[in-house]
Amino acid sequence: MMNSKKVYIVFGVSGCGKTTIGKALALELGIPFYDADDFHPESNINKMKAGTPLNDDDRQPWLEALVDHIRSCCSKKGAVLACSALKQSYRETLQSDLKEHIKWIFLNGNYNLIFKRLNEREGHFFRKELLASQFGTLEKPKAGISICLTKNVDIVKSVVEIIEEIKLKFIEEELRDKIIKSQIGIIGLGVMGGNLALNVLSKGFHLSVFNRQVLGKEENVAKNFVETHANKKTSLLGFDHLSPFIDSLETPRTILIMVKSGEAVDAIINEITPLLNANDCVIDGGNSHYKDTIRRELSFDTININFLGVGISGGAEGALNGPSIMPGGSKKGYKQAKKILDAIAAKDINNTPCSAYIGPGGSGHFVKMVHNSIEYGEMQLLAEIYQLLRYVAKKSPEDIATIFENWSTRKKNSYLLEITIKILRKKDNGAYLIDKILDKTGQNGTGNWSAVEGIRAGIPIDTIIASVMARNISSRKEQRVLTSEIYRLDYKIPEVEETFINQLEEAYYVVSIINHSIGFDLLQRISERNSWELNLSEIAQIWTNGCIIRSDLMQTIALLFSEGTYQDLLLFPEIVALMKTNISSLQTSLQSGLLSGFALPVMSGAANYFFAYTTANSSANLIQAQRDFFGAHTYQRIDKSLNDFFHTDWKI
Numbered sequence: 001m002m003n004s005k006k007v008y009i010v011f012g013v014s015g016c017g018k019t020t021i022g023k024a025l026a027l028e029l030g031i032p033f034y035d036a037d038d039f040h041p042e043s044n045i046n047k048m049k050a051g052t053p054l055n056d057d058d059r060q061p062w063l064e065a066l067v068d069h070i071r072s073c074c075s076k077k078g079a080v081l082a083c084s085a086l087k088q089s090y091r092e093t094l095q096s097d098l099k100e101h102i103k104w105i106f107l108n109g110n111y112n113l114i115f116k117r118l119n120e121r122e123g124h125f126f127r128k129e130l131l132a133s134q135f136g137t138l139e140k141p142k143a144g145i146s147i148c149l150t151k152n153v154d155i156v157k158s159v160v161e162i163i164e165e166i167k168l169k170f171i172e173e174e175l176r177d178k179i180i181k182s183q184i185g186i187i188g189l190g191v192m193g194g195n196l197a198l199n200v201l202s203k204g205f206h207l208s209v210f211n212r213q214v215l216g217k218e219e220n221v222a223k224n225f226v227e228t229h230a231n232k233k234t235s236l237l238g239f240d241h242l243s244p245f246i247d248s249l250e251t252p253r254t255i256l257i258m259v260k261s262g263e264a265v266d267a268i269i270n271e272i273t274p275l276l277n278a279n280d281c282v283i284d285g286g287n288s289h290y291k292d293t294i295r296r297e298l299s300f301d302t303i304n305i306n307f308l309g310v311g312i313s314g315g316a317e318g319a320l321n322g323p324s325i326m327p328g329g330s331k332k333g334y335k336q337a338k339k340i341l342d343a344i345a346a347k348d349i350n351n352t353p354c355s356a357y358i359g360p361g362g363s364g365h366f367v368k369m370v371h372n373s374i375e376y377g378e379m380q381l382l383a384e385i386y387q388l389l390r391y392v393a394k395k396s397p398e399d400i401a402t403i404f405e406n407w408s409t410r411k412k413n414s415y416l417l418e419i420t421i422k423i424l425r426k427k428d429n430g431a432y433l434i435d436k437i438l439d440k441t442g443q444n445g446t447g448n449w450s451a452v453e454g455i456r457a458g459i460p461i462d463t464i465i466a467s468v469m470a471r472n473i474s475s476r477k478e479q480r481v482l483t484s485e486i487y488r489l490d491y492k493i494p495e496v497e498e499t500f501i502n503q504l505e506e507a508y509y510v511v512s513i514i515n516h517s518i519g520f521d522l523l524q525r526i527s528e529r530n531s532w533e534l535n536l537s538e539i540a541q542i543w544t545n546g547c548i549i550r551s552d553l554m555q556t557i558a559l560l561f562s563e564g565t566y567q568d569l570l571l572f573p574e575i576v577a578l579m580k581t582n583i584s585s586l587q588t589s590l591q592s593g594l595l596s597g598f599a600l601p602v603m604s605g606a607a608n609y610f611f612a613y614t615t616a617n618s619s620a621n622l623i624q625a626q627r628d629f630f631g632a633h634t635y636q637r638i639d640k641s642l643n644d645f646f647h648t649d650w651k652i
């Protein structure tokens, strides 16, 4: 609690209530109250009565008398002193060598409020004309406690309310002083930030958390978080102001930003940057665009702050129990944050953390972006397989869940398959919940960004594009309903044998392999372009647990990639053999699905990619001829050196 050996200096302009609040506080603390005005020499009082403002020479003997008095109070019970102390230099003089013994309480009121009060005062030697000069002289304090005298523009706080607020602020401050500095601070206590915070705490780290205040919507989020989750083993501090949050962190600081990607990240960075020191480490753990990360890292680099763009995958559950973590950017920053990142990450089958330094610049966020686009492909694939099982094989959601369960026992398990099984079994008022969910997909950007990057770099990414397009067209629900009514296409769903389900299982696996192969190829090619030297073997290992695309297949891929230098997944002999045996199942599954009138974009995309990729002689010769015909773009010939380019006058 508040220490009565201290001298509490209540300060602010004349009329702010220093005397009233000071006396009430002294009463509350059981210590004497003094008014600094009583220490003015006669000459100063006369000047003030005459309406002449005091100058600094006038104040010097007064300040010196006060210092003597404060010193004497400190050696006794302590005291409360009401004093204008408008300038920082006056406060420094008063504080002298007694910093540890003095607590500053600034009463902050606006001009109109104070003017009104002074106007209503009687018998006081201060003339209200001096108020403007007081406000002109006032230098608002940067340290100590500041109490706003009003609750909003009109409502003035009562003396009791102000005393309560002072006590509360001192308790917070004293607690904060006593408590060990936090090893990490998390900004943003939403789904990911909140769960990561609990994960950090469970690993025994001292933690500070911050969440913005949005009046009427997001109030006291950090305070409530601390109230709910404080424990006796580690210190947990909650803040709704960034400055004390930053102060509560051990230096060099480690700060994890977990807010909505885009403008919110820049806003937070702009606010915290002036509060940071060289060598602090700032981590953006959200799904930021990797080019934003590159920009932010460059900017932090100029002030020697280490910035990490970190992909974190695993959703709410992963964040809580162990996510897959993809840190990119400053190596120095990574070295500092590694201990915490490794501790909170999921562990692979060898108990190695699913977190490893990815590479420079925005590579961590790039890898997370590609992770998400593989995720998009897998999700869309499961949706297409579900549709074929439901409407071609005519199975119920429960039957499909059981079929998927069987697949999972045959080395095809994945987190996404597991959650799909649970989703299919979920009932709502006795009916399957899946049948009540609107078929309109949301998206937050990462799949779309991957598609754009792949296209921009000229990389074939059929399944990624197909899954993004599937989400795009799904969002046109109203239009789809209308066109379905106009066309009324009555496709005949072909009869299928029981073997259809086995074929679908093989098709599912084949497409999943192609989708992963496309994702890793995108990583490899962009890595080469940017000289990132991504270690795809390590990335596959990081993705074996904790993340949304963890699966039996990812375990296989990690094993294959661990064997040597990276090569295309589709070229490993084991995969070649598997694809050769099972590709016909994708063909027949597609045939039944397309004849039934179902859009199967990812399955089709995978088939297109695979057939195009495994075809030595494609139809691209005709495209080249057409380009040369209309645009004289030239072409190469198979019977001539590839260094030579030809043009034909096609019209002759």
Ligand SMILES: NC(=O)C1=CN([C@@H]2O[C@H](COP(=O)(O)OP(=O)(O)OC[C@H]3O[C@@H](n4cnc5c(N)ncnc54)[C@H](OP(=O)(O)O)[C@@H]3O)[C@@H](O)[C@H]2O)C=CC1
Residues within 6 Å of the ligand: 187, 188, 189, 190, 191, 192, 193, 211, 212, 213, 214, 218, 221, 258, 259, 260, 261, 263, 264, 267, 268, 285, 286, 287, 288, 312, 313, 314, 315, 316, 444
């Ligand atoms: N949900 C998931 O499965 C995953 C999400 N991510 C990424 O993690 C990040 C956080 O996501 P998630 O936790 O799900 O999101 P939530 O919407 O649950 O939380 C967002 C957080 O950001 C804060 N915030 C939003 N706007 C601002 C702003 N302008 N200034 C300050 N703070 C702001 C929110 O504060 P307030 O509470 O006041 O609104 C809240 O704390 C995102 O980049 C997301 O893409 C990454 C992996 C998985």
Ligand SMILES: O=C(CO)[C@H](O)[C@H](O)COP(=O)(O)O
Residues within 6 Å of the ligand: 287, 312, 313, 314, 315, 372, 375, 442, 443, 444, 445, 446, 447, 548
């Ligand atoms: O990063 C994630 C999972 O790995 C997030 O859940 C992300 O929001 C998923 O993307 P989208 O919202 O576009 O489906």
